[in-house]
Amino acid sequence: MISIRNLYKRYHNHHGSDWVLKDISIDIPTGVSVGLLGRNGAGKSTLLRIIGGMDTPDRGEVIRDCRVSWPIGISGGFQGSMTGRQNVKFVARVHGSGKDIERIIHFVEEFAEIGKAFDEPVKTYSSGMRSRLSFGLSLAFDFDVFLSDEATSVGDRAFKEKATKAFKERIGQAGLIIVSHGEAILKDLCQAGIWLDQGKAHWFDDINEAIAAYHESTDKPKHNMKIK
Numbered sequence: 001m002i003s004i005r006n007l008y009k010r011y012h013n014h015h016g017s018d019w020v021l022k023d024i025s026i027d028i029p030t031g032v033s034v035g036l037l038g039r040n041g042a043g044k045s046t047l048l049r050i051i052g053g054m055d056t057p058d059r060g061e062v063i064r065d066c067r068v069s070w071p072i073g074i075s076g077g078f079q080g081s082m083t084g085r086q087n088v089k090f091v092a093r094v095h096g097s098g099k100d101i102e103r104i105i106h107f108v109e110e111f112a113e114i115g116k117a118f119d120e121p122v123k124t125y126s127s128g129m130r131s132r133l134s135f136g137l138s139l140a141f142d143f144d145v146f147l148s149d150e151a152t153s154v155g156d157r158a159f160k161e162k163a164t165k166a167f168k169e170r171i172g173q174a175g176l177i178i179v180s181h182g183e184a185i186l187k188d189l190c191q192a193g194i195w196l197d198q199g200k201a202h203w204f205d206d207i208n209e210a211i212a213a214y215h216e217s218t219d220k221p222k223h224n225m226k227i228k
Helices: 044-052 084-095 098-112 115-119 127-139 157-170 183-189 207-219
Strands: 002-009 021-028 033-038 059-064 068-072 145-149 175-179 192-197 200-204
Touching: 002 044, 021 044, 021 059, 021 192, 021 200, 033 044, 033 183, 033 207, 044 059, 044 068, 044 145, 044 175, 068 127, 084 098, 084 115, 084 127, 098 127, 127 157, 145 157, 157 175, 157 183, 175 183, 183 207, 192 207, 200 207
Parallel strands: 033 175, 033 192, 068 145, 145 175
Antiparallel strands: 002 021, 002 059, 192 200
């Protein structure tokens, strides 16, 4: 289970800063696939990074009693001067065992489908190539919960189908927390939903109810919405 307790997050800037996430307390059961919804700027990617340990809250905590992946689709953790192969080998040494390194490298090379670029510096990659590499690297490990930030929107049609198929194969064996603007993907992959609105998180056991709540909020003119 992933337990979020009294979590607050904001980013300080010269314009002043409001809370992106405000007093969020929610439990996400292991083995459940969850869609994360909200307006642009609602804090979806921020919450996903905090759950994955790539960012820290200003207040509160995230308690994980399971293995959680880094957010697939967010590929800022690679060392740009190293090749894709070298980056994968480094991560495999940290997270895997010696006997798994070659298997992991082979899996990522085949899955990412970036050809000779796999042996070129990552700083020469397009954002799509970085995301493909991140996607394949995450799936090479047996995480209990996979995190995805628009990962299924990366690449051409064939790769999108491949990405979706990969997630489906893991549903039932592992949990999934996914940010996506594609409702069809959310309905296809997710059971439950979290709707972020004005810094607050609302849990729904049914992804369809979460989508309905999101639509109801977006249909309201912003000037009629009550700001807390």
